Amino acid sequence: MADLEERINESQKLGMQIIKESDDDRLMTLSVGPQHPGSGHFRFVVKVDGDYIVHCDPDPGYVHRGEEKMTEYRNFIQNIPHLERPVIHDSTNITYSYSLAVEELTGIEVPRRGQFIRAIASEINREIYTLYWLAIYGIFLGHSTMFMWPTGDRELFIDLLEALSGARVTHAFNIPGGVRNDIPNGFKDRCLRQIGYFEKRLKEYEDIFYNNPLVRQRTEGVGILTKEDAIRLGVTGSVLRASGVPYDIRKAEPYDVYNEIDFKVQYMKTADSFARAYVPFLDMRESCHILRQLLDKMPESGEVRAKLQSNPRGPPGEAYRRVESGRGALGYYIISDGSPKPYRVKISVGSFRNMLALPHLLVGAKMGDMPVIYWALNYWPVEADR
Amino acid sequence: MATVPGEFRFGNFLASIIWIILIVIVLVTLVILPVIFIVLFYLPLPPVNGEILTPYLFLSEVVDPTRTLPIIKFLIHTTPFKVIVFPGFVFAAIIAAATIFVERKFLAKMQLRVGPLYAGVWGVGEGILQLAADGLKVISKEILIPSGADRPIFWAAPIAFVATAAAVTALIPVAPGWVVSNTNVGLIAVFAILGFFPLIALLFSWASNSKYPFIGGLRALHQMIAFEIPFILSALSVVILAGSLNLTEIALAQHHIWFILFLPISAFVFFISSLAELERVPFDLPEAESEIVAGWLTETSGMIYGLIQLGSYLKVYALAALFVILFLGGWSGPLLFPPQLGPPSINTAPTIEKMLTLQGFYNHLTVNATFWFLLKTVVIIMLMILPRGINPRIRIDILLHTGWYKLIVLAFVNMFVALALVYAGVLGPGGSLSVH
Numbered sequence: 001m002a003d004l005e006e007r008i009n010e011s012q013k014l015g016m017q018i019i020k021e022s023d024d025d026r027l028m029t030l031s032v033g034p035q036h037p038g039s040g041h042f043r044f045v046v047k048v049d050g051d052y053i054v055h056c057d058p059d060p061g062y063v064h065r066g067e068e069k070m071t072e073y074r075n076f077i078q079n080i081p082h083l084e085r086p087v088i089h090d091s092t093n094i095t096y097s098y099s100l101a102v103e104e105l106t107g108i109e110v111p112r113r114g115q116f117i118r119a120i121a122s123e124i125n126r127e128i129y130t131l132y133w134l135a136i137y138g139i140f141l142g143h144s145t146m147f148m149w150p151t152g153d154r155e156l157f158i159d160l161l162e163a164l165s166g167a168r169v170t171h172a173f174n175i176p177g178g179v180r181n182d183i184p185n186g187f188k189d190r191c192l193r194q195i196g197y198f199e200k201r202l203k204e205y206e207d208i209f210y211n212n213p214l215v216r217q218r219t220e221g222v223g224i225l226t227k228e229d230a231i232r233l234g235v236t237g238s239v240l241r242a243s244g245v246p247y248d249i250r251k252a253e254p255y256d257v258y259n260e261i262d263f264k265v266q267y268m269k270t271a272d273s274f275a276r277a278y279v280p281f282l283d284m285r286e287s288c289h290i291l292r293q294l295l296d297k298m299p300e301s302g303e304v305r306a307k308l309q310s311n312p313r314g315p316p317g318e319a320y321r322r323v324e325s326g327r328g329a330l331g332y333y334i335i336s337d338g339s340p341k342p343y344r345v346k347i348s349v350g351s352f353r354n355m356l357a358l359p360h361l362l363v364g365a366k367m368g369d370m371p372v373i374y375w376a377l378n379y380w381p382v383e384a385d386r
Numbered sequence: 387m388a389t390v391p392g393e394f395r396f397g398n399f400l401a402s403i404i405w406i407i408l409i410v411i412v413l414v415t416l417v418i419l420p421v422i423f424i425v426l427f428y429l430p431l432p433p434v435n436g437e438i439l440t441p442y443l444f445l446s447e448v449v450d451p452t453r454t455l456p457i458i459k460f461l462i463h464t465t466p467f468k469v470i471v472f473p474g475f476v477f478a479a480i481i482a483a484a485t486i487f488v489e490r491k492f493l494a495k496m497q498l499r500v501g502p503l504y505a506g507v508w509g510v511g512e513g514i515l516q517l518a519a520d521g522l523k524v525i526s527k528e529i530l531i532p533s534g535a536d537r538p539i540f541w542a543a544p545i546a547f548v549a550t551a552a553a554v555t556a557l558i559p560v561a562p563g564w565v566v567s568n569t570n571v572g573l574i575a576v577f578a579i580l581g582f583f584p585l586i587a588l589l590f591s592w593a594s595n596s597k598y599p600f601i602g603g604l605r606a607l608h609q610m611i612a613f614e615i616p617f618i619l620s621a622l623s624v625v626i627l628a629g630s631l632n633l634t635e636i637a638l639a640q641h642h643i644w645f646i647l648f649l650p651i652s653a654f655v656f657f658i659s660s661l662a663e664l665e666r667v668p669f670d671l672p673e674a675e676s677e678i679v680a681g682w683l684t685e686t687s688g689m690i691y692g693l694i695q696l697g698s699y700l701k702v703y704a705l706a707a708l709f710v711i712l713f714l715g716g717w718s719g720p721l722l723f724p725p726q727l728g729p730p731s732i733n734t735a736p737t738i739e740k741m742l743t744l745q746g747f748y749n750h751l752t753v754n755a756t757f758w759f760l761l762k763t764v765v766i767i768m769l770m771i772l773p774r775g776i777n778p779r780i781r782i783d784i785l786l787h788t789g790w791y792k793l794i795v796l797a798f799v800n801m802f803v804a805l806a807l808v809y810a811g812v813l814g815p816g817g818s819l820s821v822h
Contacts, residue, residue, distance in 0.1 A: 030597060038676030051782060140676040142667060142779030148497035214668055214777050217784060367601075368781040371676035 042381035056362040092125035093325040100321035102176040106314035113302035114178030129326035140371035178305035219274035223373035237328025241267035242275035249324035276376035311340040351384040478555040482699035496775040527688035536593035543590035544693040551700035561755035572633040584610040591682040602681025606672035612789030617659035619797035623804035637716025706766040719758030
């Protein structure tokens with residue numbers, strides 16, 4: 001609350017009027033979304049005083065599909081295809097933590113080669129998601145080239161995962177016990193070639209977008225989320241790392257083979273929209289680095305999937321596992337009553353946590369900063385609604 | 387309702403074509419020709435070349451080029467031709483249409499994609515008919531008017547937008563003597579007409595009765611007013627050097643040296659201001675998609691949208707042409723075209739080339755001037771398109787700061803340079819480098 005008072009004082013210093021009951025007819029209320037091109041499947045109601053936003057009220061829930069309830073009617077394996085629907089652009093990562101939690105419940109041991117292939121698929125999918133996110137960030141800033149380039153380069157990684165799993169977007173590749181199938185012949189060379197190309201492209205992205213003075217002018221110093229606020233609001237992933245907290249689940253709670261991989265947690269201390277836009281970019285670069293190591297260290301042969309009984313079940317109990325997805329920590333809390341179906345599944349997604357920072361950042365910002373702040377929060381509305 | 391295509395037979399196809407030809411022949415002989423004759427006999431025709439135009443003469447002139455050419459020549463130098471066709475609306479609209487196509491292809495190449503591809507003619511020029519297809523689509527769309535909209539203004543604003551843009555192009559001289567309206571206050575008239583655009587945007591956004599268009603209209607107003615002053619000031623230094631407000635005379639004053647060499651800062655300010663005036667990236671705030679949907683164009687649909695797009699591309703041509711006239715010497719350039727088409731011959735049979743030359747259609751000076759003018763204009767239009775590929779949109783406060791603080795100061799800097807050049811007797815009336 002002290003923080004809110006500070007913000008009010010600060011904005012009064014700027015000559016901004018703070019919302020009062022009597023001011024309601026003077027302010028303009030804008031309903032941004034769900035048909036607004038700058039909102040996604042999401043709505044936030046903002047009140048503007050001239051060019052300044054004085055009030056923001058996020059209104060998620062337009063694509064609530066009851067994923068958590070749906071899991072209770074299917075067994076552990078059947079749950080995979082529908083669980084990746086909330087974020088199809090990151091479908092490997094959203095089933096990754098589910099598989100980990102089910103494995104912990106049922107006591108399945110994943111073969112080592114399977115663990116590596118999982119991590120490879122996860123990193124490739126992180127690139128796919130981040131490129132998609134970056135494309136939308138580009139067009140939100142009005143930068144049409146930055147919309148086209150990542151969308152085009154994303155195809156390379158989609159092709160890689162298609163070679164791996166047979167599907168372009170919804171792979172259903174990570175399942176309890178390992179991965180669905182082994183990697184095809186020549187996958188390693190193809191992957192390395194595309195990573196080499198992509199690292200060159202990343203330099204070009206930096207030149208045209210991140211080093212563009214106009215992009216800097218619009219994003220730097222906009223929507224500052226201090227380290228304390230970030231921790232207090234519970235944001236995760238790139239948003240937290242952009243606020244100066246070097247926290248990555250892959251490093252903090254290494255799962256599968258991530259403790260054998262040497263990588264740095266990318267973070268920035270400026271805590272503004274530029275940092276939040278730049279950290280995913282650094283993550284993409286780091287993912288290329290991780291992919292090279294994974295391909296290098298992967299065992300040449302072996303099982304990729306543990307032998308399961310037809311309806312895997314474990315003793316009654318509970319499990320909570322989480323992974324680092326493109327948007328932050330993505331956790332599954334599963335309670336099992338000993339039957340082949342879960343008793344209760346709770347999905348904890350990074351998007352929803354990041355969305356909570358939106359009203360905090362938008363109040364006091366300018367109207368033109370709205371898309372810059374909103375999309376830099378790495379928020380995927382469909383995932384938040386689940 | 388399902389439509390099932392009938393079975394195709396080539397014989398039926400041929401028969402239908404023969405039927406159409408027969409019907410056309412019968413209609414022409416029995417209906418159209420008699421009507422033409424009746425009309426020609428009862429209407430008094432104007433005398434051409436001192437001859438009374440009879441229907442027989444008229445019909446013979448239709449097929450005889452030696453007789454048709456004088457009529458066309460007479461028409462070319464009339465005011466309606468100038469207004470409608472050559473330096474006027476059709477010419478500008480063709481350049482505007484070409485700009486849209488070139489912009490889409492050019493941006494596509496920058497962004498590693500192909501752009502318009504399928505709407506072409508037998509594989510010649512991929513996507514060159516895309517604009518025609520878009521135009522047909524736009525015409526066939528329903529026009530939706532929001533409830534509570536101010537209907538008269540809602541209908542009038544797009545038409546006023548195109549008309550105002552066309553009025554600017556009417557003041558642009560393309561070659562010496564080829565201008566619709568050659569006034570002595572041409573430059574002031576251009577700025578006066580450009581001043582209508584924010585008003586139209588605001589009226590239209592107000593008439594839409596919607597929140598996002600209203601914000602967009604206010605943004606358009608702020609932006610255009612903020613950039614109007616540096617826009618005029620940067621052109622003022624050109625006026626100081628040229629000593630005239632007449633656009634033709636300004637272009638002629640740069641016959642030896644283009645003003646951009648003396649006034650690079652003014653040219654820069656003028657270019658940036660015209661980008662803002664045109665609402666192009668990075669100054670496309672009034673149409674900022676991610677913030678205010680489509681800005682003041684949010685409620686446009688169908689041909690209303692098409693007209694506003696046509697108007698804004700006419701504006702692109704007008705301002706690029708204005709830049710060429712003010713800073714790049716207008717139509718000045720080396721003489722590339724021969725004085726005559728074809729080999730000079732005295733007593734030979736009249737060829738079409740010879741006739742064109744003799745009848746005064748082909749004036750090598752005019753053709754040369756038009757060529758250089760078009761070349762420079764296209765280069766400037768390409769430069770105006772380029773920022774769209776590399777820049778994001780800027781924020782309104784940065785925009786206003788740029789307009790009011792930075793560009794005005796820069797425009798003044800070069801005005802002092804211009805004044806110094808005039809007082810030193812280098813340029814201006816009676817200057818050592820100016821055209822006498």
